[in-house]
Amino acid sequence: MMLATRFGLALLVGGSLVSARGQDNGPRSGAADKDAAIPTRVTPPKAEKAAETKSPALKPSRPTAATVQRVEVRNVHDTPRNIMLRSDLRTFYLPHATYPTIDPGSAAWALEGAYLARNARDRAKLLDLYRFREANERQARLDHQHSKAIGSGVQRLRAGEYAAAVAALSLSAQVDRSDPVCRIHLAQARLALGQYEDAAAALRRAIELQPMLMYMDLRLSTYYPGEGELSAHVAKLAEWLRTTPASADAYFMFGYLSYQLGENAAARDALQRVADARPRDTLTRQLLSIAKPARE
Numbered sequence: 001m002m003l004a005t006r007f008g009l010a011l012l013v014g015g016s017l018v019s020a021r022g023q024d025n026g027p028r029s030g031a032a033d034k035d036a037a038i039p040t041r042v043t044p045p046k047a048e049k050a051a052e053t054k055s056p057a058l059k060p061s062r063p064t065a066a067t068v069q070r071v072e073v074r075n076v077h078d079t080p081r082n083i084m085l086r087s088d089l090r091t092f093y094l095p096h097a098t099y100p101t102i103d104p105g106s107a108a109w110a111l112e113g114a115y116l117a118r119n120a121r122d123r124a125k126l127l128d129l130y131r132f133r134e135a136n137e138r139q140a141r142l143d144h145q146h147s148k149a150i151g152s153g154v155q156r157l158r159a160g161e162y163a164a165a166v167a168a169l170s171l172s173a174q175v176d177r178s179d180p181v182c183r184i185h186l187a188q189a190r191l192a193l194g195q196y197e198d199a200a201a202a203l204r205r206a207i208e209l210q211p212m213l214m215y216m217d218l219r220l221s222t223y224y225p226g227e228g229e230l231s232a233h234v235a236k237l238a239e240w241l242r243t244t245p246a247s248a249d250a251y252f253m254f255g256y257l258s259y260q261l262g263e264n265a266a267a268r269d270a271l272q273r274v275a276d277a278r279p280r281d282t283l284t285r286q287l288l289s290i291a292k293p294a295r296e
Helices: 002-006 030-036 107-118 120-158 162-175 181-192 195-209 209-216 229-243 248-260 264-277 282-290
Strands: 008-014 016-019 068-075 078-086
Touching: 008 181, 107 120, 120 162, 120 181, 162 181, 181 195, 181 229, 181 248, 195 209, 195 282, 209 282, 229 248, 248 264, 248 282, 264 282
Parallel strands: none
Antiparallel strands: 008 016, 068 078
């Protein structure tokens, strides 16, 4: 009995199976409950954090990713290349509201493409394209301003508003320094105001820019309100030349206007005086040669 108890041999007591050692330690679970008796690691539930009394600090929000528009760059120096352009670009000098309306053929578009180019070669090509387009656009703006000014000046000249015509035509002459037509009309407006020396300088410069004007009938009388107004202005100029010491350019203008009116004798007398005073004046000699009388 002692051996049985020492070695833990099972004894049948009252029809139930117990171990001799179990008499000391208390009853044990059966074999069917052994798996359930294996201790398992249980993760204890996390303690809920106490509600924070202080509001969290606001963090700056990150901008959303910009949409990307793929456009094709074409110019005479470069093969077609794809440049990534942000459609909501806010950097450089273009406002956000105007960027989506950039014309792909404009200088502004080429400049933005150069700013966003991924390598130096593309950037250099786009900058060349920008300079070319910018020069063309600047010239187009000047041409528009010149046409608008000369149109306004001629309209004022025909309406008899000579002071306003002088202002508009002077602006046209400043915008395009190579245009002889605006200077012809500027001389007409100054002639009507009695500014003979200034009118003569404008007329002289116009013929220097385009000598063919000497051989053309410009029908200058049609640019005045009245039909005989040009003849009246030339008559006043002739009277002024008789009473006032004048420059050679003033006599040149009188000779040119007389020739335009068909008064060749008066034109030759005035032009001969200029030719005597300026032997090397090529324009005066050319105009004098076409105003020669017919050989009898």
